[in-house]
Amino acid sequence: MTKTFTQDDVVRYVYEETSPEENLLIEDAMMSEPELMTFFLEALELRALMNKIERQPRISTVQTILNYSKHHPANPPARLRQS
Amino acid sequence: MEKAQVNDSELISLYIRGNEKAFAKLVQRHKSKLYTTIYLIVKDQYVAEDLMQDTFIKAVDTIKSGKYNEEGKFLPWIIRIAHNLAIDYFRKDKRYPSVVFEDGSSVFNTLEFAEDSVESLQIRQETHEHLRELIQRLPEQQRQVLIMRHYEEMSFQEIADATGVSINTALGRMRYALINLRKQLSKRAPSYDKNIYPR
Structure with a gap:
């Protein structure tokens, strides 16, 4: 029996949660079903776009974190510390 | 690199x-x-x-x-x-802040866009800003799955386990989140960042 692939399968495919065997079948399904292919392309584009909206914290926030670690009470005495 | x-x-x-x-x-x-x-x-x-x-x-x-x-x-x-x-x-x-407005000027990796014109950079920044707002406006369950899968890199099975739903429900919420984002983005022209793929 031939398995029918859905948009949920395409979501798993876009997020690389499908097996190599499933990949071939899903790719075949997308080639023969334009709506599935359209959904795939849109999901792929959104995934790429979402990767682009990463934000950066302020430098001072990062520095506070590094200082906390540097002056942590559990640190060994400076002379024993590896650099 | x-x-x-x-x-x-x-x-x-x-x-x-x-x-x-x-x-x-x-x-x-x-x-x-x-x-x-x-x-x-x-x-x-x-x-x-x-x-x-x-x-x-x-x-x-x-x-x-x-x-x-x-x-x-x-x-x-x-x-x-x-x-x-x-x-x-x-x-x-027990509070849920509304969308935060910001200037966006320090948000992006400027080196990556260094060769772009000011205008295309601005369009891209606006698109990215718009997408962030759209993600924040998604229904809670959809937003949760999208953040867990895309940004926290949890598998759909892990999300299903963490949120107490079936994997099919988790997948369905992700699908609706993507469809909603696509719909909302297409309402805006230019709807998409044309340069998101490597040249």
């Missing part, structure tokens, strides 16, 4: 032995992903900054006290800490 970089496990081992530069490298490597994840949950840049500090402080305390399990991966572990802190924040305060 950085080649043959030291992996997270090696950096953690160095850090456990007292190498603060290894920790600085870990922070630099993951700060953006972590901060973005927190920001998309709490929707407030100042709260996100505080929670990011708290996240790393918890991580430092755990590692320095010898309680870090070196068998796990660092990024999923620390993202889980951040996620829990963000959820605690909502539980404590």
